[in-house]
Structure formats: C-alpha cells, structure tokens
Amino acid sequence: MSNATAPVESAPESAREYRVESASILFSGGTDSTLAAYEISRVARHVTLLTVNPGFLLFLENSKRHADKLREFLGADRVDHVILSGKDVTDRVLFGDKAADWKKYGFNMTALVCLGCRMSMHTAALIYNLEHGIPVIADGSIAKQSVIPEQLESFIRGNRKRLWERYGIRHYAPIYQEDHSDERLDELRVSLRPKLKRQFILFDTQATCPFGVPADVYARLFYGDLSGEAREVNTFEYSEERYPTIHEYIERHFAGREPGLASLVERVREQSAPLPLSWEEIAFA
Amino acid sequence: MLKLVLRYLIAIVMIPVGVVCGVGGIIQNHGRREYYKNRRDAMTQALATGEDAGPCKTE
Numbered sequence: 001m002s003n004a005t006a007p008v009e010s011a012p013e014s015a016r017e018y019r020v021e022s023a024s025i026l027f028s029g030g031t032d033s034t035l036a037a038y039e040i041s042r043v044a045r046h047v048t049l050l051t052v053n054p055g056f057l058l059f060l061e062n063s064k065r066h067a068d069k070l071r072e073f074l075g076a077d078r079v080d081h082v083i084l085s086g087k088d089v090t091d092r093v094l095f096g097d098k099a100a101d102w103k104k105y106g107f108n109m110t111a112l113v114c115l116g117c118r119m120s121m122h123t124a125a126l127i128y129n130l131e132h133g134i135p136v137i138a139d140g141s142i143a144k145q146s147v148i149p150e151q152l153e154s155f156i157r158g159n160r161k162r163l164w165e166r167y168g169i170r171h172y173a174p175i176y177q178e179d180h181s182d183e184r185l186d187e188l189r190v191s192l193r194p195k196l197k198r199q200f201i202l203f204d205t206q207a208t209c210p211f212g213v214p215a216d217v218y219a220r221l222f223y224g225d226l227s228g229e230a231r232e233v234n235t236f237e238y239s240e241e242r243y244p245t246i247h248e249y250i251e252r253h254f255a256g257r258e259p260g261l262a263s264l265v266e267r268v269r270e271q272s273a274p275l276p277l278s279w280e281e282i283a284f285a
Numbered sequence: 286m287l288k289l290v291l292r293y294l295i296a297i298v299m300i301p302v303g304v305v306c307g308v309g310g311i312i313q314n315h316g317r318r319e320y321y322k323n324r325r326d327a328m329t330q331a332l333a334t335g336e337d338a339g340p341c342k343t344e
Contacts, residue, residue, distance in 0.1 A: 058291070059288055059292075106310070106313045107306045107307070107309040107310035108310055108313070108314070110302075110303065110306040204292065208291075208295060210295055213300060214299045214302040214303030214306060216303070217299075217300055217303025217307065218306055218307050218310065221307055222306075222307030223307075223310065226311055226314075227310065227314045228318050228321060228322075229318070229325040230314040230317070230321050232325060233321045233324045233328055236328045237324070
C-alpha cells in the first residue's frame with residue numbers, strides 16, 4: 001500500500017511536520033485498527049484511540065492490549081485510549097425499530113446488525129471529535145473484508161458525504177488496501193504476538209461480540225456473490241434510513257449547550273480545511 | 286481460561302446460527318432478486334449524483 005503522504009520517518013520528533021495536530025481512530029484493539037492508528041500517527045501529532053461500547057460487548061478490556069503497546073511505541077504523550085459508552089445511540093440507531101428492520105431485511109439483518117452498530121459507533125465518535133475539536137477520524141476498514149456491509153467502499157464513501165463532511169470532519173481509511181495488517185505490525189514490532197490474525201480465539205486483542213460471530217459467518221459465506229445485488233442495496237437502504245435518526249441524535253445532544261453545534265462544526269472545519277488533497281490518497285490508495 | 290471457554294462456547298453456539306440464517310438468506314434473496322436489481326440502479330444513480338434514491342420501500 002502507498003504511504004506517500006507520511007512525514008519523513010527518520011526525522012527526530014521535534015523536526016517532524018505533522019499535517020494535523022490531532023486525529024482520532026475507531027479502535028477495536030484488533031490488528032487492522034492498530035495498524036491504522038499507527039498510519040495516522042505518522043501524519044497527526046496526537047492520536048486518540050476511541051473504543052465504543054454499544055452495551056453488549058464482552059471482554060472490552062482486551063482492547064487495552066494494543067492501546068498500551070501503541071502508547072509504548074509512539075510515546076504516552078502522543079496516544080490516548082478512551083472507552084466511550086455508545087449504548088444510548090445504539091439503542092436508537094440499531095435497535096430503534098427492530099420489527100420493521102426484520103420485516104424488511106429478513107435474514108440479511110444477521111449481517112446488517114454490524115452496520116447499525118458501526119453507524120452508532122461513528123455517531124458516538126463524531127460527538128467526541130466535535131467536543132474535543134478533533135478534525136480527523138480514521139478506521140481500520142479493509143477491502144478484503146468488504147463482504148461485510150460496513151466495510152464496503154460504497155458505504156464508506158457515502159458515509160463520508162452524509163455524516164462526516166456534514167459536521168466538518170474528515171474521515172480516512174488508511175489501510176484499506178492492506179491484506180496482512182498482522183504481518184505489518186510484526187515488521188514494525190508493534191504486535192504482541194506474531195501473526196495475530198490466526199490466533200483470534202486463543203489470544204484476542206479485541207472485545208467479543210455475540211452478534212459478531214453469526215454476522216461474520218453470514219457475511220463471508222452467504223452475503224457475497226451468492227446474494228446477488230442484495231448486499232449493496234441493503235447496505236445503501238439500511239444506512240440511508242439511519243441518517244435522520246443519527247442527525248436528530250447529534251442535534252439533540254448539543255441542544256442548549258455552549259458552544260453550540262454550529263460553532264463546534266466551524267471549529268473542526270477550520271482545522272481540517274488546510275489539509276492537502278493528497279490526504280485522500282491514504283483513504284483508498 | 287474462563288474467557289477462552291466462553292469465547293469457544295459463543296463460537297460453537299453462534300456459528301450454526303449464522304449458517305442456518307445464511308441458508309434462509311439465500312432463499313430469501315433469490316426470491317427478491319428483481320427488486321434488488323431495480324433498487325441497485327436507483328442506488329447507483331443516487332451515489333453518483335448525491336441525490337436521494339427515493340423512498341426505500343419494502344417490496
């Protein structure tokens with residue numbers, strides 16, 4: 001994958017010119033989000049790892065393993081790890097109208113739950129970014145997992161327009177073309193054990209989601225070519241139906257607060273505006 | 286150790302759930318393929334122009 005936009009790696013810390021002061025990343029603690037955090041740290045002076053708990057994850061503390069390793073590797077002053085509660089927003093976005101969703105999407109909801117959950121996480125992270133003036137967010141989406149609705153390129157691009165850009169924040173998927181994030185982490189000496197992707201049950205660095213297991217089986221085995229047009233169409237329609245709820249949630253969250261939503265959006269927009277267009281290259285290199 | 290056992294238990298119970306739902310999904314998606322084809326065209330246009338693809342109705 002291309003890393004053309006990264007600053008000179010051998011430059012001493014004080015001599016580096018970062019493109020942005022701060023960035024956040026949706027961080028599960030797995031190898032993809034850990035590598036994405038590393039990539040973002042090459043262009044942002046400070047990185048906040050955001051782990052969102054939708055309320056039903058088990059062993060969430062596993063995410064601290066790679067967070068601690070990143071703090072050790074990049075410097076504790078450059079990396080923060082924050083676990084955000086996303087239960088309230090997940091209850092509205094994912095579980096808001098379960099009966100209607102199951103009626104419309106049927107068995108495909110087995111995989112679409114992850115999309116609803118991811119959109120809830122994006123909402124919680126967006127609020128965090130606005131409140132803390134962070135103009136950039138990234139995640140560890142990869143093309144190899146694009147059978148999973150929330151990692152489809154069409155969804156990522158659409159979500160940028162309909163969510164992130166609306167609130168002045170730039171979203172990146174810096175490792176989208178990476179197939180072996182665990183091996184890259186081995187090379188960088190950031191991983192805790194070699195070839196971690198092969199040890200997902202024996203040694204896990206991220207939370208366990210009970211819905212995630214059937215969702216993964218469904219998406220990988222039945223929701224690819226076998227489903228025809230269903231996956232793309234379902235992903236588009238399901239996400240489009242969520243945006244009004246998400247916008248309403250964000251507006252309600254900031255209602256009556258000072259500074260207000262418009263001021264916070266303006267603040268991050270001003271910070272993200274000078275970023276060169278070449279940043280797009282690390283989105284879908 | 287308890288965590289490991291729990292993770293295995295979740296996998297043992299939930300993998301068959303995914304397979305059963307998957308078989309149901311194949312049958313369901315096959316029955317709706319015309320609907321998906323029509324919606325796909327509207328979706329592609331909406332993504333290209335940024336316009337709304339219209340109401341997302343259940344067939």
